[in-house]
Amino acid sequence: MHKISIYGASGHAKVVLDCIRSNSNFTLGYLFDDNPAVKELQGIALSTASQKKIEAYPLVITIGNNKIRKKIADQLQSVIAPPIIHQSAVISTTSRLGDGSVVMPGVILNADAQIGSHCILNSGAVIEHDCKLANYVHISPKAALAGNVRVGEGTQIGIGAQVIQGITIGKWCTIGAGAVIIKDVPDGATVVGNPGRIIK
Numbered sequence: 001m002h003k004i005s006i007y008g009a010s011g012h013a014k015v016v017l018d019c020i021r022s023n024s025n026f027t028l029g030y031l032f033d034d035n036p037a038v039k040e041l042q043g044i045a046l047s048t049a050s051q052k053k054i055e056a057y058p059l060v061i062t063i064g065n066n067k068i069r070k071k072i073a074d075q076l077q078s079v080i081a082p083p084i085i086h087q088s089a090v091i092s093t094t095s096r097l098g099d100g101s102v103v104m105p106g107v108i109l110n111a112d113a114q115i116g117s118h119c120i121l122n123s124g125a126v127i128e129h130d131c132k133l134a135n136y137v138h139i140s141p142k143a144a145l146a147g148n149v150r151v152g153e154g155t156q157i158g159i160g161a162q163v164i165q166g167i168t169i170g171k172w173c174t175i176g177a178g179a180v181i182i183k184d185v186p187d188g189a190t191v192v193g194n195p196g197r198i199i200k
């Protein structure tokens with residue numbers, strides 16, 4: 001079994017811990033958090049993030065906010081963990097997942113999809129064939145991307161949102177909960193509703 005450390009004692013971390021527990025290849029190494037006031041998560045004691053401990057095992061950054069996850073990843077001098085995949089996820093053998101990415105229960109990742117590093121594919125998300133997601137993307141629970149969708153770095157697709165086939169969504173966008181995206185979305189936009197409209 002390979003030890004994996006996690007950085008960020010958050011609610012998101014609890015689900016990543018479940019993913020680690022569901023996977024016979026991995027067991028928990030250290031658990032870190034920036035906030036010295038946080039002492040434990042689910043009864044697991046936090047470790048002091050000394051460089052020696054940070055480097056001891058490959059790391060997954062368990063911070064849901066995409067910008068903060070990127071900031072921490074840029075700061076840390078550590079080997080990043082291979083993708084952590086809950087055993088209930090259905091992952092095409094022809095798809096690719098970058099290091100530091102996490103795949104929550106019930107995800108479907110279909111043929112030839114390519115997922116960057118430090119991404120979150122959250123519970124029950126569907127990522128169809130040939131989708132391409134850049135680094136630090138978060139696909140929230142039950143969101144669905146049809147075939148050939150492109151998603152730029154740091155973008156969050158909100159819970160239950162749907163994106164039709166062939167759409168390109170830019171970098172650091174926010175797609176609102178339940179939005180239906182039928183047109184390309186420029187970098188940095190916030191889009192809500194059905195059909196999706198830009199509000200920021």
Ligand SMILES: CC(=O)SCCNC(=O)CCNC(=O)[C@H](O)C(C)(C)COP(=O)(O)OP(=O)(O)OC[C@H]1O[C@@H](n2cnc3c(N)ncnc32)[C@H](O)[C@@H]1OP(=O)(O)O
Nearest residue numbers: 122140141157158159174175176177178179190192193199
């Ligand atoms: C495991 C987990 O928990 S993963 C986390 C999953 N979480 C999500 O998916 C959250 C997604 N976030 C949202 O949907 C948010 O509402 C956002 C980011 C789109 C907008 O948030 P804010 O920037 O704070 O916008 P705000 O709440 O001020 O709303 C602005 C306007 O958009 C509307 N609006 C906001 N969100 C939505 C939405 N999802 N669908 C339709 N309209 C919306 C508001 O009603 C408001 O309209 P008004 O100006 O006519 O009053």
